[in-house]
Amino acid sequence: MLAKQWLSNARDVMTRIEETQMDNIRKAAEVMAASIGCGRWVHTFGCGHATIPIEEMYPRIGGFVGFHPMVELPLTFFTRITGEMGVHQFVFLERVEGYGVEIMKGYTFDSRDTMWLFSHSGINNVNIDVAIEARKKGMKVIAFGSAAEAEGKQTRHSSGKTIFELADIVVDTCAPIGDASVAIKNHQDKLGPVSTMAFITCVWMTVITVAEILVEKGVKLHIHPSHNVPGDTTARERLEDALAEYKRRIAGV
Template sequence: MSFKYIDVIKELINKIENSQLDVMEKVAQLCAETIIRGNILYFFGTGHSHMISEEPFYRAGGFVPVYPILETSLMLHDGAYKSTLMERVNGLSKILLEQSGATKDDIIFIISNSGRNNVTVEMAIEAKEKGLKVIAITSLIHSKSVKSRHPSGKKLYEIADYVIDNCGVVGDAAVQYENFEQKTGPTSTIAGVLIVNSVISRAVEIILDKGWKPPIFMSSNTDEGDEFNKKILQKYKSRIKLL
């Protein structure tokens, strides 16, 4: 019996830990400062990356002031191939960011394994023009191996203020077999979720060290969860439409 994927993920975690903690610490500090100011952490991703954007939202153990920018046409359930085409449309991100209500005092995580498509690059450009700090979670080795599809010729990592490498391989899938050309076992989702939750957990620790009480959700499936969350939600409902 062989579960090669588990070994691949163990190695991936080690790579992230050995190479990305410095930038993750800087991002965690930025998140802590943003939360203490009463501002919002925005998240955006398309295709499978939208799952990473949803991960920290309305989550047991997660920050309350989290706003995932979710667009149905960029998700798989509204048509998988359609979402691939929609990622390459110019002008959509400007609308999505404007509708979100993001301000210059907020920050945005943009998640894209390749970092090459129009919507992703445009979101980074528009966010920076608004004054938001942009954090990219991407595969540098993949992104550097392809051309940008955006008119600017730039890719996500070339625009972001902070770049966290998910340490994945070109093409995302990382498990290879003899006598079979295609790889399996994509790593970007596990890597992205690991990075996001690690940064958030560290940001909570930073906030506590500063003597503040961070706004964190409790599981609604505990007996006291509903009442606890109801009270904490009131402060942010006016800004986070999805709540």
């Protein structure tokens, strides 16, 4: 069954992450914990389907305050397919050099912050713009993507660099560079991408490690709770606590 083939491919990616990326995940988590622990942010950015890990980590049940999502609406890819904000426009925009520079102007950063970037191939201009601007502002840059598979691919940016070459720490998602993993009869293109699953796996391994480091240092986590558990009478109170902490940090207090 092709369904089981995809499942096997997905499991293989997760296994390779466990076997090869634990040290890098720990290094990334230590940098992020330092930012969050001093009251600053881990900013998160990606384009297209690489916005899914950003939306997954916060706000999200089981996530905690300290991760700041930077999601540029024309680059999310999901609101339209054709017509307004369609695929053609998205593919064009993520390759426009300088767009990421303009995106960065909309936020306030600090050298104690961390920039966490998601890109499967690491070669498109918007992500590279963001990485370069983050480094200029003194931030550590962490990149998650298919780094080994992307090695040797030509960047589209005038800097001559991919985000993996610009990052201080890289976590390889171990997904194939073509992403789709299941061959289908009578068709050139494969089905069943695995990069999103790989991103999400790496995200939660990293976020939980950040939490572990912070708790060991005595830092209180402001966790986004489930408010769907019968009998949990303080869930709303804990949610308000998390959102209040988020607003406090956004205000720079």
